[in-house]
Amino acid sequence: MGSIVGALIVTHTPRMADEFTAPAFTREMIRGMHELGEVVAQLRPDALIQASTHWVTTFNHYVLGHKRHRGILTSSEAPEIIAGVPYDFPGDPGLAEAMAAKGREKDIPVICTAAEPFMLEYGTVNPIRYLTPKFDVPVVPVSSCLLADIPECIRWGEAIAEAxxxxxxxxxxxxxxxxxxxxxxxxETWPSEESQRLDHQFVDLATQGRADELKSFFPSFAKTVEAEMGGRHLAILLGATGGAFRGKLHAYGPSSGTGNAVVSLTPA
Ligand SMILES: [Fe+2]
Structure with a gap:
């Protein structure tokens, strides 16, 4: 029987794409991301499943079933920052197919694709460069679906956990x-004090495994702070973990007014 051995909330701020030219305000987040790399190394997982707010799909949830994710990334959103970045890491087609099948079994529209060529976006590639610096752990990228509301994303996370x-x-x-x-x-602009306070409230509930409070807090939190992509990535994680994992905040930092948490969680 398989299991979720850990869950992470990660930042992908474009200015950390190249660690060596990254500006001062990203340093704390980069330090935290390296700590998460150590967490992943200790957990020795068979695969990572990563939902990215920058892989935006409209009607369906998608998972990538490529044997290998290989390409050169130029971000159409920020080409002056991210251009010609090579990536090459393994996928897990079997797990990707199983996730999609489980989603469809629960009436969630999920498609597994291995379309070629396929260029990943920086929301997927940036974190992987820190989490598995040797690119040696298979990754299944997951999209953020616009027509999926928070309850559907939570159910999708539950289906992923079942798969x-x-x-x-x-x-x-x-x-x-x-x-x-x-x-x-x-x-380098920070979120307002109120947004920061709510972000930390969310992190406290998540890291203390206060599942019931987290589930009732989350929808209004996501709306009030205008969470990235409506918080769909967090809802998928919440569905997968049930909100009952515990862990710690490794870093919190700004990026153009947004609040970026670097968090590790393990089953309680
Ligand atoms: Fe983003």
């Missing part, structure tokens, strides 16, 4: 995206 349990794999589930997401111009 993992039905497998023989030890898996880490990852939400790649910001918490509060009230964007402004100025990359």
């Amino acid at each position: 993992i349990r039905d497998s023989s794999k030890r898996v880490v589930v990852i939400a790649s995206g910001a918490l509060s997401h009230k964007l402004v111009r100025g990359p």
Whole structure:
């Protein structure tokens, strides 16, 4: 029987794509991301499943079933920051297919694709460069579906957890995206004090495994702080873990007015 051995909330702020030229305001987040790399190394998972707020799909949830994710990333959103970044890491087609089948079994529209060529976006690639610096752990990327509301994303997370349990794999589930997401111009700008307070309230509930409080707090939190992509990435993680994992906040930092938490969770 498989299991979720860990869950992570990660930042993908574009300015950390190249660690060596990253500006000062990203340093704390980069330090936290390296700590998560150590967490992943200790957990030794068979696969990572990562929901990214930057892989936006409209009608269906998608999972990538490529044997290998290989390409050169230029971000159409920020090509002056991310251009010509090579990536090459393994996928897990079997797990991807099983996740999609389990979702469809629960009437959630999920498609597993291995379309070629396929260019990943930086919300997927940036964190993986820190989480598995040797690119040696298979990754199943998951999209954020616009027509899916929060309850559907939670059910999708539950379906992912069931697919993992039905497998023989030890898996880490990852939400790649910001918490509060009230964007402004100025990359080093922090969120308002109120947004920061709510972000930390969310993190406290999540890291203390206060599942019932977290589930009732989350929908209004996501709306109030305008969580990235409506908080769909966090809802998938919440569905997968049931909100009952415990862990710690490794870092919290700004990016153009958004609040970015770096969090690790393990089953209580
Ligand atoms: Fe983002």
